[in-house]
Structure formats: structure tokens, C-alpha cells
Amino acid sequence: MSVEKPAIAVKGLAFQYPDTEEKVLKNINFTLNNGEILGIIGPTGAGKSTLAMCLNGLIPQIIPxxxxxEIIVxxxxxxxxxxxxxSEHVGFVFQEPENQLSQMTIEEEIAFGMGNLGVPREEMEDRIIDALRQVGLSGFEKRSPLALSGxxxxxxAIAAVMAMRPTIMIMDEPTSMxxxxxxxxxxxxxxNLKEYGMTGIIIDHEVERIATYCDKILVLNEGEIQLFGTPEEVFTxxxxxxxxxxxGPQVTEFIYKYNxxxxxxxxxxxxxEEAVTVFEKESI
Structure with missing residues (x-):
């Protein structure tokens, strides 16, 4: 019986930018299974974005x-x-969506990346409809991206990446603005990514949401992994x-101070929900 390979396997990863004295990533090791969502947190300058860009080859191919x-995806x-x-396997969504948007209409925006991959026009139309449905923008095809809210x-931006049908989606602080x-x-x-069986990585400071939506949490500090595990293992x-x-999440901090x-x-x-259960047991 064959064992399914992980979506991402990182072994002994280290990286140093040119003209710097220290490595920004040091001995990074972790695996992420297919269909899992990973949340990456850590202080500013911890190396979170650098790690993300290593996973799709932006580092060191574009950023030297x-x-x-070893990184196996x-x-x-x-x-x-x-x-x-x-890019056929790993989609990347950056912090500021306007930096990724360049077309006159929403359907043209979504078609742009698919055109670069050589997707046939007939298939593009189906993918545009499907991607907009997944992100809740159905019916917006003819609108200008500039007319949309943040x-x-x-x-x-996520829909444009999803239409290219990668199996892994990386989002670098997509909610900070x-x-x-x-x-x-x-x-x-x-x-929705999880429901579609996609693997996801999100870098964010929103620990409440990270704890709710992610299967695994990776904590970086000064380029090194400090914690890696389930939300319960990390945030407790x-x-x-x-x-x-x-x-940790506010509710975790509250019970910690209560104790x-x-x-x-x-x-x-x-x-x-878990806090309510804890207090119900406390009051019995």
C-alpha cells in the first residue's frame, strides 16, 4: 500500500540575502499534508514572507x-x-491586492494568468465562473477591479490564482489592509479552499482567525521554528x-489570566465554543 506524499516537505532550509551578515532562515524543517491549512505567525522580521517565497521558487530564482x-512541493x-x-502547482497572493490587479474588467483579470498557462478559451470561461463563485463574486465579471472594496x-486576487488551478495556495498577510x-x-x-481539497498557507497576525481556520500553526522567530503543531498545541x-x-487568541488569554x-x-x-464548555464544567 503506497503512502501519500506530503504536499510540502522542507528539510534543513536556510537562506541569507546578499550583503547581510546573518541568515534570515535557519534550519527550517516541517511537512504539510495534502488538504491541510497552515498558519504562519511570528514577530515582524521573523522570516515569514521569506519562507513563503522559498516555497514557490521566487527565492532564490527572482530574489537572489x-x-x-531541500524543498519538495x-x-x-x-x-x-x-x-x-x-505556478501551476503553487498560487501566491500578496498583501496588497492592487499590486496584482492590472486588467480592465474582472473576467479579464482572472483570464490573464490562465492565458500565460495556455488554457484554452472555452475552458477559461468555465474556470472564471467557478472561481468567482468560490470567492463570492459571481455576476461581477464586467466590473472594473478598481470599483471593488479592499x-x-x-x-x-485569490480568484485569479484559483482559476489557474494550483493545488497549493499561499497568502502573505492578505488581511492586513x-x-x-x-x-x-x-x-x-x-x-472554501479546504472544502475543495486544496492545501493552504496563510501568513497573518489574526490569531483568532488563524486558530479557527488552520489545521497546523508554525511559529517563526529570528528565522527559526519555535513551535509547530495544531492550534491547541501551539496556542495553549x-x-x-x-x-x-x-x-494567543483572546479567549485563550482570558482563561490563562483567570487561572x-x-x-x-x-x-x-x-x-x-470551547471556552463555554470549560466554564460549564467549572460551574458544576
Missing amino acids: GEIEG KGIDVSQSTVSDM GQQQRL LDPKGKNEVYGVLR NIEFLHRLKLN QLFDRQLKLPTSL
Whole structure:
């Protein structure tokens, strides 16, 4: 019986930008299974975006530097593949969607990336309809991307990548410029990725949402992995997170402080629903 290969396997990854004295990534090792969503958190300058750009070959093929280790994505050695070839497997959504949007209409925006991949026009039409449905923008085909809200623009950027049919989607701080409504819209799309069987990676500071939507959490600090595991395994390690100047979800922090104030040892929850259950048991 064959064992399914992981979506991403990183072994001994290190990277140093030119003209810098220290490596920005040091001995990075982790695997992510197909269909899992990974949340990457860490302080500013921890190396989160650098790690993301290593996974699709942007580093070091477009952004130069010295790289060590091995990155295998969908069974492909990234170092032996071009960025354009990797784009068929790994989609990348950046922090500011307007930097990715360049066409006059939404349907032209989504068609642009597919055209670069040589997708037939008849198939493009089906993919445009499907991608817009997945991100909740059906009926917007003829609108200008510039007429959209920030959350809608980010969803359009995601749709344009999804239409290229990668099996892995990387989103680098896609909600940092958005209001709460826009953030909820983007995380709603993240949920849809999982339902479609796609593997996802999201870099964000929104720990409440990260805890809710992600299967695994990777904590980076000064280029090194500090924690890697399920949301429960990572976010209940509150004291360690605090030493890294990071916080857990608000509900986790609340129960942590409650335990300190009242000398209790309640299980630390990572969601409001779990907190309600914890307090129900406390009141019995």
C-alpha cells in the first residue's frame, strides 16, 4: 500500500540575502499534508514572507541569495523547477491586492494568468465562473477591479490564482489592509479552499482567525521554528508565546489570566465554543 506524499516537505532550509551578515532562515524543517491549512505567525522580521517565497521558487530564482536545504512541493524539487512551472502547482497572493490587479474588467483579470498557462478559451470561461463563485463574486465579471472594496479586491486576487488551478495556495498577510468585514470575507474563502481539497498557507497576525481556520500553526522567530503543531498545541503554550512577544487568541488569554487570578488549572481553550464548555464544567 503506497503512502501519500506530503504536499510540502522542507528539510534543513536556510537562506541569507546578499550583503547581510546573518541568515534570515535557519534550519527550517516541517511537512504539510495534502488538504491541510497552515498558519504562519511570528514577530515582524521573523522570516515569514521569506519562507513563503522559498516555497514557490521566487527565492532564490527572482530574489537572489544563498539557499541551503531541500524543498519538495507535490513531489517536485523546487530548486530543479522554474517559477513559471511552479505556478501551476503553487498560487501566491500578496498583501496588497492592487499590486496584482492590472486588467480592465474582472473576467479579464482572472483570464490573464490562465492565458500565460495556455488554457484554452472555452475552458477559461468555465474556470472564471467557478472561481468567482468560490470567492463570492459571481455576476461581477464586467466590473472594473478598481470599483471593488479592499476585501473584494483581495478575493478577486485569490480568484485569479484559483482559476489557474494550483493545488497549493499561499497568502502573505492578505488581511492586513482590510477592515473586519474584509477579513471575514478572505477567511471565508480560506474555508472554501479546504472544502475543495486544496492545501493552504496563510501568513497573518489574526490569531483568532488563524486558530479557527488552520489545521497546523508554525511559529517563526529570528528565522527559526519555535513551535509547530495544531492550534491547541501551539496556542495553549501561552507563556512561551509571551516570551516571543506574541499572544494567543483572546479567549485563550482570558482563561490563562483567570487561572492565574483564581489559582485554577482550567484547560486553555482556543475558541469561544470551547471556552463555554470549560466554564460549564467549572460551574458544576
